[in-house]
Amino acid sequence: MQSNTETVLLAVTPADQELLQKAQDLFKPVATRVENPANPITNKKVALGKLLYYDTRLSKTGNNSCNSCHNLSTFGVDNLPTSKGDNGGFGGRNSPTVLNAAYHTTQFWDGRAADVEEQAGGPILNPVEMAIPSKEFLMDRLKGITEYKDMFKAAYPEESNPFFYENVQKAIAAFERTLTIPSSFDKYLKGDVHALSSDARTGLKHLWTLVVPHVIQV
Numbered sequence: 001m002q003s004n005t006e007t008v009l010l011a012v013t014p015a016d017q018e019l020l021q022k023a024q025d026l027f028k029p030v031a032t033r034v035e036n037p038a039n040p041i042t043n044k045k046v047a048l049g050k051l052l053y054y055d056t057r058l059s060k061t062g063n064n065s066c067n068s069c070h071n072l073s074t075f076g077v078d079n080l081p082t083s084k085g086d087n088g089g090f091g092g093r094n095s096p097t098v099l100n101a102a103y104h105t106t107q108f109w110d111g112r113a114a115d116v117e118e119q120a121g122g123p124i125l126n127p128v129e130m131a132i133p134s135k136e137f138l139m140d141r142l143k144g145i146t147e148y149k150d151m152f153k154a155a156y157p158e159e160s161n162p163f164f165y166e167n168v169q170k171a172i173a174a175f176e177r178t179l180t181i182p183s184s185f186d187k188y189l190k191g192d193v194h195a196l197s198s199d200a201r202t203g204l205k206h207l208w209t210l211v212v213p214h215v216i217q218v
């Protein structure tokens with residue numbers, strides 16, 4: 001329960017409402033799940049993708065999961081200059097965060113994958129990262145795990161044999177499509193006036209005098 005003092009502090013004035021309305025006219029909050037019609041996000045697919053994401057059996061020796069280099073408890077990165085591969089050697093590039101990555105128009109530092117579905121296929125077979133020798137090798141390994149048998153069927157109920165590498169990619173990608181961290185400004189745009197401090201709201205007011213006239217032709 002809020003105390004009376006807090007209730008007073010959190011009051012929303014007509015001026016606050018007016019500012020929010022102006023901001024909502026100009027901006028839209030980002031989605032909390034990044035949809036892809038070619039890979040619909042379902043709870044079962046996300047559950048499978050999450051398990052795969054944390055599973056070191058997706059690397060040859062069992063040293064690396066996706067989470068080793070994109071640790072979700074440290075904002076989706078490993079905090080190393082370059083990442084440590086399955087065989088103990090280091091790769092040539094720094095691991096970017098997976099948080100909000102699904103929003104990006106391309107993946108990797110050089111944009112060589114179109115989306116998180118395509119991207120997820122890369123590291124598993126990359127000799128420096130997870131070093132799985134082939135798609136078949138991975139699928140045979142996963143097929144032998146009882147938990148996965150049930151979860152692949154549940155995630156792809158319309159497929160008689162869902163054990164395809166592409167379905168690993170889709171499940172991991174569906175999970176990544178839920179790894180979004182909307183900002184305070186997004187929460188504000190959804191109507192939570194106090195998601196922005198009063199100082200930030202004062203700053204926002206200046207948008208219409210200092211910025212908008214220069215970027216929007218009226």
Ligand code: HEC
Pocket residue numbers: 053064065066067068069070083084085086091093094095096097098101104106107108109110116119120123124128129130172
């Ligand atoms: C050994 C460390 C390592 C492992 C394991 C690894 N990654 Fe990465 N990941 C990287 C590095 C390094 C890059 C950047 C490489 C590049 O740009 O060429 C990257 C890039 C990415 C990106 C692109 C993000 C962006 O902003 O462009 C995504 C998404 C991603 N990885 C997801 C995954 C997933 C999913 C897995 C598991 C299937 C995985 N990674 C396994 C190190 C790793």
